[in-house]
Amino acid sequence: MKFIPIDFFSKNLHTVPAMKLITWRHRLAIFGTTLLMIGVFALIGYAVGRWVGNWKLFLVLGVLISYPFTQWFFLWQLRKKSSKSPDKQ
Secondary structure: OOEEEEOOOOOOOEEEEHHHHOOHHHHHHHHHHHHHHHHHHHHHHHHHHHHHOOHHHHHHHHHHHHHHHHHHHHHHHHHHHHHHOOOOO
């Protein structure tokens, strides 16, 4: 993650993670994608659980498994976007 130097209400120059500079549109897209991934994996877990016979366990497993896949998806999107735009320094 890149750090961008920004001075916020202080005399000391400090660094702020680039994630703090995202817009509300990006935040809503991240929130929506996260909910969608949780929903999809929960439905898959529910379906597998109904087939196996323990839908509660597989529903919880589906929700828990959705988190790493969501993070991987965001990293993939971030890398894809960063490779399209040349870095200007």
